[in-house]
Amino acid sequence: MNTHSNKDVLDVALIGGGIMSATLGVLLKLLEPKLRIAIYERLNTVAQESSAAWNNAGTGHSGFCELNYTPEKTDGTIDISKALKVAEEFEISKQFWSYLIQQGFAKADDFIHSTPHMSLVHGEKDIAYLQKRHDALIKNALFENMQFSDDTQKLMEWIPLIMENRLPGEKLAATKMDAGSDVNFEELTKTLFRWLAAQPDVELHLSHEVRDIDKEDDGTWYLEIKDLKNNSRKNTIADFVFIGAGGMAVRLLEKTDIDEGEGYGGFPVSGQWLICKNKSLIEKHHAKVYGKADVGSPPMSVPHLDTRIINGQKCLLFGPYAGFSTKFLKHGSYLDLPESLTSHNILPILSAGMHNMDLTKYLIEQVMLTPEERMESLKQFIPDVHIEDWELAYAGQRVQIIKKDGKSGGLLEFGTEVISNKEATVAALLGASPGASTSVYIMLDVLNKCFAEKMKSMQWQSKLREMIPTYGQSLSSNPQLARTTRKKSADILGLKV
Numbered sequence: 001m002n003t004h005s006n007k008d009v010l011d012v013a014l015i016g017g018g019i020m021s022a023t024l025g026v027l028l029k030l031l032e033p034k035l036r037i038a039i040y041e042r043l044n045t046v047a048q049e050s051s052a053a054w055n056n057a058g059t060g061h062s063g064f065c066e067l068n069y070t071p072e073k074t075d076g077t078i079d080i081s082k083a084l085k086v087a088e089e090f091e092i093s094k095q096f097w098s099y100l101i102q103q104g105f106a107k108a109d110d111f112i113h114s115t116p117h118m119s120l121v122h123g124e125k126d127i128a129y130l131q132k133r134h135d136a137l138i139k140n141a142l143f144e145n146m147q148f149s150d151d152t153q154k155l156m157e158w159i160p161l162i163m164e165n166r167l168p169g170e171k172l173a174a175t176k177m178d179a180g181s182d183v184n185f186e187e188l189t190k191t192l193f194r195w196l197a198a199q200p201d202v203e204l205h206l207s208h209e210v211r212d213i214d215k216e217d218d219g220t221w222y223l224e225i226k227d228l229k230n231n232s233r234k235n236t237i238a239d240f241v242f243i244g245a246g247g248m249a250v251r252l253l254e255k256t257d258i259d260e261g262e263g264y265g266g267f268p269v270s271g272q273w274l275i276c277k278n279k280s281l282i283e284k285h286h287a288k289v290y291g292k293a294d295v296g297s298p299p300m301s302v303p304h305l306d307t308r309i310i311n312g313q314k315c316l317l318f319g320p321y322a323g324f325s326t327k328f329l330k331h332g333s334y335l336d337l338p339e340s341l342t343s344h345n346i347l348p349i350l351s352a353g354m355h356n357m358d359l360t361k362y363l364i365e366q367v368m369l370t371p372e373e374r375m376e377s378l379k380q381f382i383p384d385v386h387i388e389d390w391e392l393a394y395a396g397q398r399v400q401i402i403k404k405d406g407k408s409g410g411l412l413e414f415g416t417e418v419i420s421n422k423e424a425t426v427a428a429l430l431g432a433s434p435g436a437s438t439s440v441y442i443m444l445d446v447l448n449k450c451f452a453e454k455m456k457s458m459q460w461q462s463k464l465r466e467m468i469p470t471y472g473q474s475l476s477s478n479p480q481l482a483r484t485t486r487k488k489s490a491d492i493l494g495l496k497v
């Protein structure tokens, strides 16, 4: 991409003030310092939707504890490919964040903390699965330090809050990875935007909502923007647009009218947490403990009991409980879903709905839960649970991707996908999993798709290797590199290996 000669045309417009736009903006400004960048955020502060600290679980997803990343195959062996992929992607994030710390942009203690990642199962069948999963994973250097135990004494040492008040003879087992982390993505996002907004030729516009995106005859993009504070309309023109609008990205993608965006729709799933108010319980637990999802439940509803460190304070949350709302953003409108329906996506959406009745049933059941019923799933983790120690809070809104599919009409997906046009002048990020943890990897994907020539240039290649030393190399197939890379990042970020 050439820096535009017309002063009124931006090189890059970033829509949305979440972790994704922040990461892309910082990457671009470091790679090409002369770029003219503007960021538009509809709320009056950045990082208040999914990237807000209490709107997500803050798990630095590495494939250590998420059992849905390691399904059992029909032959009884464990498929570890997704866990390896996520572990590699998180190592990329950690390298980039380490670079930012070394450059003095950020302080590790403000946003990342060492927190063991554990998986917990009940009963012989699941214990056999967990043992097999452990045996398969420890063969790879990225997981070699994973510990397994079904010994009550050991488990008591690891997770006293969970092990107290168990019935005699209850069978439990867990794995533990000390290399796990808790990340405050809100603080990280704010840090990234603080640096970005202080750079020359960067404008951060808060309370500015992008209402429309149209392609001009010369290939640039015309953005129609509402200044919500002054109740006025504005517009701008940009060579490249990134739609990092979280749940709203699917609606804005529709507005670009690019062929590649046709047939996409969104299915919103809201979340709720129980937040612990009892200090002695909070102090007794120090881990992110993931259980197994119920049959028929979506992958993002895996229950977990999580230590969080938010603004220097230790906290404890349990959840998420799924729910349904037609909003695409927590601060959105109930009309978001109905207004997203077009002649291109109505069939895929209806078809995905019909093929996912289990999910619909699950969501209805979750919405109908009484406070006492909600306690039942927490009881699996803390047998002697008291309702008055916990308070219900709303998490962020996730919008799952629905896309056209030749065979079934419409597919519901739980991952993330970057959609861009063939001219590579607009890209949108849809979906929310594994999410913020892998933001650096996902934004490198945007750069590879939309700045392909620049990404091959000597200048960008050498800068990329300065920021992410293992850029372009596989860690899962290079044990020595995996060990030295994890150790180096751990030393800078204050984590364990």
Ligand SMILES: Cc1cc2nc3c(=O)[nH]c(=O)nc-3n(C[C@H](O)[C@H](O)[C@H](O)COP(=O)(O)OP(=O)(O)OC[C@H]3O[C@@H](n4cnc5c(N)ncnc54)[C@H](O)[C@@H]3O)c2cc1C
Residues within 6 Å of the ligand: 015, 016, 017, 018, 019, 020, 021, 040, 041, 042, 043, 046, 047, 048, 049, 050, 051, 052, 055, 056, 057, 058, 059, 060, 061, 185, 208, 209, 210, 211, 244, 245, 246, 247, 248, 249, 252, 271, 320, 329, 395, 396, 397, 398, 429, 431, 432, 433, 434, 435, 436, 437, 438
């Ligand atoms: C319940 C829950 C738990 C999660 N747990 C984890 C976890 O443990 N670990 C993890 O890595 N990830 C987790 N995630 C996912 C993670 O939070 C998201 O992937 C990530 O925050 C998405 O960042 P984003 O920048 O794309 O979107 P967001 O942070 O949602 O930001 C989008 C921004 O765009 C703005 N916007 C929208 N429309 C417009 C418009 N028209 N004009 C201007 N601005 C607009 C919004 O106001 C918002 O600020 C979780 C998500 C949820 C909901």
